[in-house]
Amino acid sequence: MKLTYTPKEALLKLEHFCAYQERCHAEVVSKLYSLKMTSDEIEVVVVQLIESGFLNETRFACSFARGKHRIKQWGTIRITNELKARQISSTNITIALKEISSEEYDITFQQLSERCWENLREKDTLKKRKKFCDYMLRRGYESFLVYDRVKELEQNS
Incomplete structure (x- = not known):
């Protein structure tokens, strides 16, 4: 691997980096720092990537x-x-x-909660509730949804 890159070489390298998958500005800047670029050079490369549509x-x-x-x-x-x-x-x-429709969100939540509840092999109801709630909250679902759903699932089982 080369030790130093010219801004032109770095731009080509980063175009491939961004074309492979969507990147955020922070990832691109971090990658440029790893290529031993200066702050000024990084700024120039990032601006060029944005202008050419590689970075959005x-x-x-x-x-x-x-x-x-x-x-x-x-x-x-x-x-x-x-x-x-x-x-x-x-x-x-x-x-x-807004990319996630509310119907899609609800369906995913229902399926995931159902699967999680079924897979928990806990005899103690309180422990099962806690494990379920912890899992769903860790996944990033709203607490009111999780607590309503755990009551619903308890009543059905």
């Missing part, structure tokens, strides 16, 4: 929200926190969360 924070946030909800079945709280950790603006987070 809104597109990243939308893609991230859709993917994490559909594939990992995360709730909005977890998605929001993960996007904030990647320094995504609240405007882009709001736009990204």
